[in-house]
Amino acid sequence: xxxxTQPDIHITVSEGASLELRCNYSxxxxxxxxxxxxxxxxxxxxxxxxxxxxxxxxxxxGFEAEFKRSQSSFNLRKPSVHWSDAAEYFCxxxxxxxxxxxxxxxxxxxxxLP
Amino acid sequence: xxxITQSPKYLxxxxxxxxxxxxxxNLNHDAMYWYRQDPGQGLRLIYYSQIVNDFxxxxxxxxxxxxxxxxxxxxxxxxxxxxxxxxxYLCASTQGSSNQPQHFGDGTRLSIL
Numbered sequence: 001x002x003x004x005t006q007p008d009i010h011i012t013v014s015e016g017a018s019l020e021l022r023c024n025y026s027x028x029x030x031x032x033x034x035x036x037x038x039x040x041x042x043x044x045x046x047x048x049x050x051x052x053x054x055x056x057x058x059x060x061x062g063f064e065a066e067f068k069r070s071q072s073s074f075n076l077r078k079p080s081v082h083w084s085d086a087a088e089y090f091c092x093x094x095x096x097x098x099x100x101x102x103x104x105x106x107x108x109x110x111x112x113l114p
Numbered sequence: 115x116x117x118i119t120q121s122p123k124y125l126x127x128x129x130x131x132x133x134x135x136x137x138x139x140n141l142n143h144d145a146m147y148w149y150r151q152d153p154g155q156g157l158r159l160i161y162y163s164q165i166v167n168d169f170x171x172x173x174x175x176x177x178x179x180x181x182x183x184x185x186x187x188x189x190x191x192x193x194x195x196x197x198x199x200x201x202x203y204l205c206a207s208t209q210g211s212s213n214q215p216q217h218f219g220d221g222t223r224l225s226i227l
Contacts, residue, residue, distance in 0.1 A: 041221070042221065043120075104157040
């Protein structure tokens with residue numbers, strides 16, 4: 001079975017600073033990988049996804065993520081954080097042919113300082 | 115616009131009472147999912163359904179029940195057997211392939227009176 005680890009429970013950055021959120025996965029083959037963002041009291045919104053091909057994936061809101069097979073990682077990055085990026089971020093992994101679809105990490109809460 | 119509608123936004127349950135959370139989608143998606151979200155624990159899968167009149171238990175199905183009588187609807191009942199129901203509940207849907215992202219509703223927050 002697949003699993004996802006987000007090592008950082010809470011990250012604080014200043015507005016305008018760069019951001020990297022870590023995600024490590026466990027899966028026996030090439031996984032499907034996703035990053036979602038959740039604002040308080042809301043559902044999850046898809047930021048980006050990786051299926052195959054180019055290991056650097058561009059998403060919405062200026063986010064990108066890089067798939068590194070050797071490190072079993074799929075870290076999310078943004079070069080310059082905006083105050084509106086404050087939210088909780090979830091990494092998820094999907095297994096090929098799995099009906100139950102996704103396994104989610106426990107999330108990283110991002111605080112942005114003015 | 116197509117999307118997923120969860121209702122109500124807030125729900126209160128008395129001890130010993132069953133409550134039903136509504137989830138409706140107009141995306142024509144085959145698969146639907148219910149998750150429970152607790153602080154610091156991410157999303158845990160309660161039930162999922164790939165097709166009408168069929169559903170499977172997820173990781174934490176005890177104390178919950180579902181039905182899938184229509185493609186667009188996947189209601190979740192939190193029964194009195196669920197001893198700790200206070201949580202944020204999220205419904206999601208997808209076209210059904212494992213490489214398709216899930217679309218989420220805005221959730222229902224259930225609290226105990």
